[in-house]
Amino acid sequence: MRLKSLTFEDKRTGWRLENLRLDRFNLLVGASGVGKTRILRAIQTVRNLGRGVDEPYPKQGVRFDVRFEHEERDYAWQFDSAARDLAPGEDEEGDPLEDSSSVVLSERLHISDEGLLVERNQDRFLFRSTELPTLNRSSSALQLLDEPSIHHLRQAFAEYFSSAMGAQGSTEIVNTTPGPVAKGFPTLESFRGLTGLHPVVKAFILQEGSAERFERFKQLFIDIFPTVEDVRVDRRATMGLGRRIREYLSFKLKERGVPTWIEARDISSGMARTLNHLVDLMLAPAGTVFLIDEFENSLGVNCMGPLTDFILSRADDLQFIITSHHPYIINNIPKSYWKLVRRKGSTVRVTPASEIPALQGPSAQDDFIRLINSPEFEEGME
Incomplete structure (x- = not known):
């Protein structure tokens, strides 16, 4: 498996990762508190939803768009969930089709050689354009379905992280x-x-x-x-x-x-x-x-x-x-692997070193000194 890009939002905190582009080797650098560890945690949340474990994700919901490849196939997976509104007096176990306080608003899964596999919203659930009966509205399609393509993908998330x-x-x-x-x-x-x-x-x-x-x-x-x-x-x-x-x-x-x-x-x-x-x-x-x-x-x-x-x-x-x-x-x-993490409010952006003009000198040692002395690295805020 190889992750290619990720956009992520934690609706509980408003923390948002803008389109993160990933290579084979990625060294995230930047000041403390800009969001480097949270990027890894966001990837873990995507992984957990993909492998179908019961580990909770934020009950107020998450939204992400992840692109990745596995065994020469390209995947695009979009997922959006939010807190479920409970009726007065209703507890979180009142509806067997909604076993947590979050509900999936929409979900799409596209595979390069199969096309659109899953398309889903609060009103219907389509698999290969065929409408399915109502399923658990708190779980991802990768958790719910046992069709071979989905099962293979779920195994990949479980085994290759x-x-x-x-x-x-x-x-x-x-x-x-x-x-x-x-x-x-x-x-x-x-x-x-x-x-x-x-x-x-x-x-x-x-x-x-x-x-x-x-x-x-x-x-x-x-x-x-x-x-x-x-x-x-x-x-x-x-x-x-x-x-x-x-x-x-x-x-x-x-x-x-x-x-x-x-x-x-x-x-x-x-x-x-x-x-x-x-x-x-x-x-x-x-x-x-x-x-x-x-x-x-x-x-x-x-x-x-x-x-x-x-x-x-x-x-x-x-x-x-x-x-x-x-x-x-x-x-x-190597400098080609550096990715500078910066934050503006709750929004995190990651910029490859190749796109930072100040880091294009002939000497890697000089570029390293420029990096650690730059206000972006020291302060981490835009």
């Missing part, structure tokens, strides 16, 4: 049983259905199912942290309250000259984030969209360089939408 929106420093997970799963995923492509799993689970599956690829993962990490000589994922079980078994998966590290293994709780946040990024990037199938907020979080300069290089090495077959404030990150990613 990976998101790192927090510190991503956790190196342990509780109450999971991935052991049997490891035998069922012998090929790298099979990992496309596991994008939602915690990185330590992915690493355990890799360790148990593909020793060669797990060794490559270890070596990438050791190249960044030369004091480390070994990495493994441990699985252990303990008896909890009520005699319930609690199972743990955790990363462990062995450093040179240190007799004991470093437990998950003692792994530094920079090492933890690097472990998680590496396993996610290694196992992502071609076509995965990566959302990474504040890429530099918890990373020392010794991590930033190798991780940036590794991400750039996969820019041909993955799509990256990354935010960063860090001068080292910005300066070491």
Whole structure:
């Protein structure tokens, strides 16, 4: 999958993203508070509606127009929802066809080789020009329909997105049983259905199912942290309250000259984030969209360089939408990937560096200095 453009409005706050054009690699830069993280959250909202999960979107409604491609087909999906007016004394569970306080006002889905698949408003629901019975008016067409084209698209939204929106420093997970799963995923492509799993689970599956690829993962990490000589994922079980078994998966590290293994709780946040990024990037199938907020979080300069290089090495077959404030990150990613985020009131605009005259100098270093010293970058307001 590759996202090509997005317009988005959150009706609860009035926050609006104007037509965002996206390339294979996108580094969103700009002052704090201009909306970089909210852009990633808007993409997550579109993704959640596309994959048919029950995660709520703003009850006051959203409006978006997203263009994307998947497996050599172009898609255009427009969606508009709003808060549903409740009758006096009516609660939100009063109508089985409207299971939330928002209702879909309109929706269109166009596919390049099939034409208009879905056209919908509050009065009717057309699928391939055939009117359907009244369906849940609070859900997207991608959630409601099981026709092959829709099902295939829903799978794409579920399997070809990976998101790192927090510190991503956790190196342990509780109450999971991935052991049997490891035998069922012998090929790298099979990992496309596991994008939602915690990185330590992915690493355990890799360790148990593909020793060669797990060794490559270890070596990438050791190249960044030369004091480390070994990495493994441990699985252990303990008896909890009520005699319930609690199972743990955790990363462990062995450093040179240190007799004991470093437990998950003692792994530094920079090492933890690097472990998680590496396993996610290694196992992502071609076509995965990566959302990474504040890429530099918890990373020392010794991590930033190798991780940036590794991400750039996969820019041909993955799509990256990354935010960063860090001068080292910005300066070491080609200027052609920069996108400057600015805000005027509640409206956010994103401009490629190629369209900013002040950033067209012959020296990338000089352009970087101009960027971080520009009033647009420092203030972020138009």
